[in-house]
Amino acid sequence: MNLHFLTKQQTLIDNCLKGDKRSRYRLVELYSGLLLTTCRRYARDEAMAYDMLQETLILIFKNLHQYRPIGPFEGWIRRIAINCSLQWIGKTYYKREQSVVDFYEKDTPEPLVFSHLGQEEIIRCIQKLPDGYRTVLNLYIVEGYSHKEIGELLNISVGTSRSQLLRAKKSLIALLEDKPNKIAV
Amino acid sequence: MKPRKIEDILKEDLKDYASEVDIKKLWSDIEQEVEAVDMKPDSDFNPLIILGLSLFFCAILFSLWRQNENQFFDGNQVVTKTAHQIETERILKTESAVNKMPTISDDDEKVNLEKRETLVTSHILNREEKGTKEVNNLNIAYQERDIEYSTQINSFSENVKRNDTAIAVTDEDINSNNFRGETKGSTEIIREETSPFIFNEIQPLEANFVDSTMLKIENLLKADLLAKQNENEDYRRKPDFQFSIGAYGGASLALRDLSDKTGDAIEYLQMRDDTETTLETLQTGLKAAVEHKSGVTLQTGLQIMQLTERFEFSGSRIRRDTIEDGLFGYLINPNGDTIPVYDQIINTEEASFEKRVFNRYRFLDIPVSVAYFLGDGDWSVGVQAGVVVNLALRTKGEMLNESEEIKDLSASDTDFFKSSVGLSYRGALSGRYLINDNLQVEATVHGRYFPNSFTTDIYSLSQKYTVFGVNVGVNYLF
Numbered sequence: 001m002n003l004h005f006l007t008k009q010q011t012l013i014d015n016c017l018k019g020d021k022r023s024r025y026r027l028v029e030l031y032s033g034l035l036l037t038t039c040r041r042y043a044r045d046e047a048m049a050y051d052m053l054q055e056t057l058i059l060i061f062k063n064l065h066q067y068r069p070i071g072p073f074e075g076w077i078r079r080i081a082i083n084c085s086l087q088w089i090g091k092t093y094y095k096r097e098q099s100v101v102d103f104y105e106k107d108t109p110e111p112l113v114f115s116h117l118g119q120e121e122i123i124r125c126i127q128k129l130p131d132g133y134r135t136v137l138n139l140y141i142v143e144g145y146s147h148k149e150i151g152e153l154l155n156i157s158v159g160t161s162r163s164q165l166l167r168a169k170k171s172l173i174a175l176l177e178d179k180p181n182k183i184a185v
Numbered sequence: 186m187k188p189r190k191i192e193d194i195l196k197e198d199l200k201d202y203a204s205e206v207d208i209k210k211l212w213s214d215i216e217q218e219v220e221a222v223d224m225k226p227d228s229d230f231n232p233l234i235i236l237g238l239s240l241f242f243c244a245i246l247f248s249l250w251r252q253n254e255n256q257f258f259d260g261n262q263v264v265t266k267t268a269h270q271i272e273t274e275r276i277l278k279t280e281s282a283v284n285k286m287p288t289i290s291d292d293d294e295k296v297n298l299e300k301r302e303t304l305v306t307s308h309i310l311n312r313e314e315k316g317t318k319e320v321n322n323l324n325i326a327y328q329e330r331d332i333e334y335s336t337q338i339n340s341f342s343e344n345v346k347r348n349d350t351a352i353a354v355t356d357e358d359i360n361s362n363n364f365r366g367e368t369k370g371s372t373e374i375i376r377e378e379t380s381p382f383i384f385n386e387i388q389p390l391e392a393n394f395v396d397s398t399m400l401k402i403e404n405l406l407k408a409d410l411l412a413k414q415n416e417n418e419d420y421r422r423k424p425d426f427q428f429s430i431g432a433y434g435g436a437s438l439a440l441r442d443l444s445d446k447t448g449d450a451i452e453y454l455q456m457r458d459d460t461e462t463t464l465e466t467l468q469t470g471l472k473a474a475v476e477h478k479s480g481v482t483l484q485t486g487l488q489i490m491q492l493t494e495r496f497e498f499s500g501s502r503i504r505r506d507t508i509e510d511g512l513f514g515y516l517i518n519p520n521g522d523t524i525p526v527y528d529q530i531i532n533t534e535e536a537s538f539e540k541r542v543f544n545r546y547r548f549l550d551i552p553v554s555v556a557y558f559l560g561d562g563d564w565s566v567g568v569q570a571g572v573v574v575n576l577a578l579r580t581k582g583e584m585l586n587e588s589e590e591i592k593d594l595s596a597s598d599t600d601f602f603k604s605s606v607g608l609s610y611r612g613a614l615s616g617r618y619l620i621n622d623n624l625q626v627e628a629t630v631h632g633r634y635f636p637n638s639f640t641t642d643i644y645s646l647s648q649k650y651t652v653f654g655v656n657v658g659v660n661y662l663f
Contacts, residue, residue, distance in 0.1 A: 008448030015446050021642050024219055026447040028212055033203025040204060053206075054215050061222045119202045122194065141195045169191055
């Protein structure tokens with residue numbers, strides 16, 4: 001990311017803050033694809049993801065004045081999308097699994113899959129996962145949160161987070177296996 | 186195909202993957218809510234507004250401080266009087282003294298005086314601070330002033346004017362309870378010449394004479410009728426509200442702020458900066474004002490302003506003329522015959538040109554401002570702060586569009602500029618000089634900041650101005 005791009009990005013943000021309509025449209029145009037992917041990873045279906053995206057964009061414009069250019073803008077808007085998505089799907093379902101399953105991922109052999117899977121196929125498979133699995137899977141693997149952070153965020157125990165992740169991975173691989181010629185474990 | 190872990194696939198393939206979105210539909214779904222979002226106000230530092238407001242509040246504080254001067258020490262306690270009370274007391278006292286003056290006998294001058302006009306003047310002779318005294322934990326500085334009151338009685342007949350200076354009293358006289366005054370009179374006899382050659386010329390027929398009579402006025406004036414020490418009012422009397430109208434004109438320097446709205450039009454912005462130069466700005470207007478005697482003034486009016494820019498562009502044009510069945514050349518066949526050959530002929534001509542156009546931005550404005558003027562006598566200075574409501578903006582000239590084509594600004598199909606730029610902020614410093622009772626000249630140094638862009642929402646650049654200039658004008662006081 002070069003300096004010119006950052007200057008342009010900051011100009012765009014400044015103009016959005018000043019209420020410039022064209023700049024706001026441009027911001028939506030630039031980042032809604034990325035944000036929709038994030039929302040789709042957390043949503044049960046496409047309609048829900050689209051609702052999440054709308055809510056995310058409105059939240060971004062409402063809170064844009066709080067953005068400080070010390071970190072990447074994409075990271076900031078992605079965090080808003082994640083928080084918004086979590087609020088949408090609710091947190092209650094995580095509590096269904098209260099028993100602490102005390103095992104570690106390294107105890108389980110890692111499955112391998114082929115690399116030529118399409119992103120759309122992967123997203124559709126993720127959407128088929130139960131809400132809890134899908135959320136922990138996204139937070140841990142894609143967003144890079146630790147189990148402790150996930151536990152605090154979702155108000156569940158660290159063990160629950162670990163077990164949800166393991167089951168999520170197994171379920172996802174099982175779903176991907178249904179795709180002929182694309183999965184090998 | 187190399188196998189990968191599920192983690193790697195999710196991280197690498199999904200993290201930066203952008204899903205397809207129907208942007209227009211999405212925007213139409215959220216536009217209303219996004220537009221309703223109350224964004225952070227424009228944080229651009231505007232020194233002009235801050236300077237104007239600072240000066241205005243300084244002026245108000247100074248005005249309040251000056252009001253404290255009306256607190257004075259009467260020997261026993263602090264007395265606070267409003268300027269109106271002081272002025273009323275002064276008039277009552279002096280009029281009372283004048284009414285007790287002896288009537289001038291017409292017989293003395295053997296003329297029939299028909300009109301009588303009284304003029305009362307007063308002068309502060311001395312403003313020396315006498316000391317301070319602590320009252321109610323306040324250190325009050327008090328002044329003792331010598332004040333001279335004099336009355337002048339002018340009497341007129343058809344051809345005679347008598348002028349009498351009646352009283353001259355100082356504070357010293359009052360304090361010592363030794364009221365003595367002096368009357369001096371002069372009579373000037375004038376007559377209209379009836380000569381047809383010097384018609385209406387007024388000439389004195391007799392030399393002036395001075396009638397000096399010492400009058401004891403201790404019976405005419407009582408101590409409580411005259412002002413005591415520490416009177417500190419400026420006796421130049423002002424009406425409560427002074428109405429005026431005026432006309433002004435001047436020149437300004439405009440600073441243009443051209444910026445890219447979206448970050449996508451940097452090159453176009455550079456192109457416009459390279460081809461356009463901001464020149465002078467001229468403005469003229471009419472104004473109406475009402476000034477309270479405290480110095481606070483409300484002003485409004487109608488103003489026309491013209492901002493000029495020079496557009497210079499060097500380019501080239503290629504002109505192609507196609508001639509169908511033109512004479513292409515001649516062939517000579519084996520028999521030696523000359524045969525003309527006709528074909529399509531294309532003439533290409535490239536012409537370079539230089540364009541130099543003066544672009545005009547014309548404004549019709551209503552300025553509204555609050556001012557505070559300070560000054561005694563003929564001179565006054567003031568500070569103004571207010572807004573200018575733009576009724577209309579008209580543009581004329583040419584400039585480049587994003588495709589580097591020259592566009593006529595006055596053409597109806599160009600959508601670069603708004604028809605009105607709304608509110609702008611204005612601050613000014615003024616100096617005024619009163620030529621006579623009704624005429625006043627005024628010079629103003631002013632600045633005007635346009636917070637809104639001149640360009641439309643769909644245009645890629647934002648164009649704003651800050652204007653600094655000087656106006657001179659004349660005011661008529663009612």
